[in-house]
Amino acid sequence: MSENDRSRLYAWLCEHADEQVAEYMMSCLPAAPVSDLVTKQHLEAVLSAEFSKLALSIAAQRDADRTEHAAQRDADRTEHAAQREADRTADRAESARQFRWLIGTFIALTGVLVGAMYGVVAIA
Known part of the structure; x- marks a missing residue:
């Protein structure tokens, strides 16, 4: 009308x-x-098709996100492993430096003690 x-x-x-x-x-x-x-049947058919498209789109996005996150986790693990190895190397170098310092200090103190002992003996 x-x-x-x-x-x-x-x-x-x-x-x-x-x-x-x-x-x-x-x-x-x-x-x-x-x-x-619009009839109820037509509306149901259209909405059903649109919801199906939306569900497929969400599933595809979820799969893409999972793939992206898995790749990011692998990259992070590799980066952290490299950082741990670098830290271990630095720790080893620092430990070696401290050990050399300790040995040097021990030798120096031994020399001072021996010198003091001979000095005391030489004076007596």
Whole structure:
């Protein structure tokens, strides 16, 4: 029903009945042509198809995210392993330096003690 037809029908109803009846009758008639109205079955079919597309899209994105996160974890593990090895190497070098310092200090103190002992013996 066109808008012009709706207007004429409303005017006719207002002439032959009161305005409340005309308003009620017009509210019962669809505002658009019946062929343009969406049926429940059509809506269910369209929504079902769209939800299926959405579910596939979400599944694909989830798989892509999992792949990306697995690659990132592998890269992080490799980076951390390299950092641990670098730290171990630095720790070994520091331990060797401290050991050499300790040995040097021990030798120096031994020399001081021996010198002091011979000095005491030489004086006596």
